[in-house]
Amino acid sequence: MGHGDQNLNLPGDHNFAPDPKRVQELLALIDGPFHLGKPATDRAAWVALRNSEVGERLLHEAEIAGRGEPQAHITNEDCLYVVETKDRSKFDPLPHRVRTRLTLLPIAECLESDGKYLDRIEEDVERLCALNMWTFPLHQLGKELYERETIFTDLASTHYAGNLTSILHLLEGRLKPETSQLIRDEIETRIFKPFEERVKTGRDGFWWFIVNHNWNSVCLSQILSCALRLKEDPQERAWYIATVEKLLKHSEDSFEHSGFYIEGVGYWVYGYSHYVLAAELVRGATGGQIDWMKKPRVEKASHFGHRMEIQQQAYPTFADCKRDVLPSQWLMNWLNNRIDPDRETRKTAIPINAFDPIHFQFSPIIHLLLFHQIDPNKAYAVDEGHEIRDWFEDVQFLISRPWKNSPSRLAATFKGGHNGSNHNHNDLGTFTVLSGKEELLTDPGAEVYDKRTFSVNRYEGDLLNSFGHPVPVVGGKLQFPDKIYHRTGYGRDAYTVLVDTTFTEERDQVILEMDRAYKVPHLENLIRAFRYDRAGKGSVAVSDQIKFSKPDNYETALITYANWEHTKDGNLRISANGEAIEVEVSCEQGELEFAHCVIQESSTPTRLSWRLRKPILEATVHIRVTPI
Secondary structure, three states: OOOOOOOEOOOOOOOOOOOHHHHHHHHOOOOOOOOOOOOOOOHHHHHHHHOOHHHHHHHHHHHHHHOOOOOOOOOHHHHHHHHHHOOOOOOOHHHHHHHHHHHHHHHHHHHHOOOOOHHHHHHHHHHHHOOOOOOOOOOOOOOOOOOOOOOOOOHHHHHHHHHHHHHHHHHOOOOOHHHHHHHHHHHHHHHHHHHHHHHHHOOOEOHHHHOOOHHHHHHHHHHHHHHHHHOOOHHHHHHHHHHHHHHOHHHHOOEOOOOOEOOOHHHHHHHHHHHHHHHHHHHHHOOOOOOHHHOHHHHHHOOHHHHOOOEOOEOOOOOOOOOOOOOOHHHHOHHHHEOOOOOOOOOOOOEEOOOOOOOOOOHHHHHHHHHOEOOOOOEEOOOOOOOOEEEEOOOOEEEEOOOOOOOOOEEEEEEOOEOOOOOOOOOOOOEEEEEOOEEEEOOOOOOOOOOOOOOOOHHHOOOOOHHHOOOOEEOOEOOOOOOOOOOOOOOOOOEOEEEEEEEOOOEEEEEEEOHHHOOOOOEEEEEEEEEEEOOOOOEEEEEEEEEEEEEEOEEEEEEEOOEEEEOOOOOEEEEEOOEEEEEEEEEOOOOEEEEEEEOOOOOOOEEEEEEEOOOEEEEEEEEEEEEO
16 A cells, blocks of 8 residues: 555464364354355346336436446556556546456346347457456556566456456356456455465565555455355355455454544455455355354444434545545445345335445446345434444544534544554644534545555655644654655654543533654643534634743644635634635734745635744643634
8 A cells, every 4th residue: 555565474384374273163053155246047046136216326327427428448558657657647537447347247237138248348348358357557566567577466357257246147158158257357366366365375465454444354355255256165155254354353453443434434445345355255145144243243334334423424534535425325335235134124214225336447336336235225224323423433533513402613623643544644732623524624535646646755745744734844844754755654653642631511621632643852742622512503713832941933723625815803604505604813921923835735615724923831822723
């Protein structure tokens, strides 16, 4: 995923292989090859789907995906260009288009059953299998992968393999025999063989075997979907289930005991949806005898998307989370809609569209929704409601909401933790304020990924370092890690300490000690207190207590994408789409100097800053936010 990710060599004769006894236990639970989809020969299933709202939508999406403009093919020249230049801008849209077509056209062929899409499907398979590498071109440091001197199995290659396996399962009787064999041969060479060698030997093991972020669940689930369908020997299928069962526990560790997912809502959708995929593959292959979704920690993780809704479909944008993120309805409500003989009849009457929002890149997940929900055309939400607060103490993250039916439209978030998390931004002490659905004081969200994003120079980006967040600049220093060095996982020594919490019906208050986030030797103490009041129309107050052993400079900031202007009394009015707040910043120990700038990155929020004109030994800076 980034600078510092290295493959693994285990000591001695250690390896990643599962216990042979566990393989034998699983062998007794499985039957023949398994896939979540249904082959085109199952006409009853596909005709029923064809005559439904979901079927009509799938055909419409397939028609769009199958259009030839713009051409959505990947060539070896495309890959080599990225390898040599590190410029991914022209390449990035291509895998999305290819995967979407590989998913939708075979489904459309099953729905219509008239051969309309077969030639295009065959062409897509041949073009993909002709590539020197399925690995994303920037997931290598040289040309070894392009020259096929070695193989690195990554997100891109496992997605291609999962989609090709689905094509084979759906259409094997309609594809040319040489196309079917091509799919089997390429997946054996590019996926199964390198995976098995690294697991069994413990040498050059893919680093994602043991990481607790989305790579683990995504790669393992897609590989498992291929193995359960393509491996003829049940002993091998049992071995793959046991291996995934062993390694996927690292994905379970990506969730804190509170259910919090440190990579944010967007990567929860990606990573957790693939954990669900792996769990449902195993449940299906074992005839329901193994169900990882019933693990307490996994069940907690299933509620993360719902708990992260601040209000009115607005979600936090910390870390590499896009500002317009909307969690998938199917994922937030999966346990309420999957076919499960052990659960009671659904009790809610809140209809949702399980395919909204969704994209069609990952074929096994689409088949999960089509054939393993009670009714893909009629799904229902879990009626959880929202608490006035969600507090995750293990990561120091707070969401504060007004009372139900309150005149207040203000909601807010506040975050501590450490700066070594996956997809980290240097944002300790960050907070946001919303009025209605408008996030007027904001976290800037993810940048558009480029060659710098996951490199040693990650924090040169002002959307990722602390300059682009509403946190202090202390003694002229940004939070650590600084701009000149970064590697994956680095930055855990920059962290906050929870000092106190006070939670009542009327008020939420969290106090953090933040001096460890800055490498300023003469900074003795920095305490940020966040307070959210629900009374009346609501308010948010943030105060920083600073103490140096020798005088130095101090600056605080707010970030906004909204309109702003000075009021007559010198405060700021910040507004967007009919929502507005007033911001007052004050300090009794010194005069504050106001400045502003537009951050010139892939998005362009405005940074509003207040700097003490003279160095100070001690001071308290207050930020107060009230609705207009």
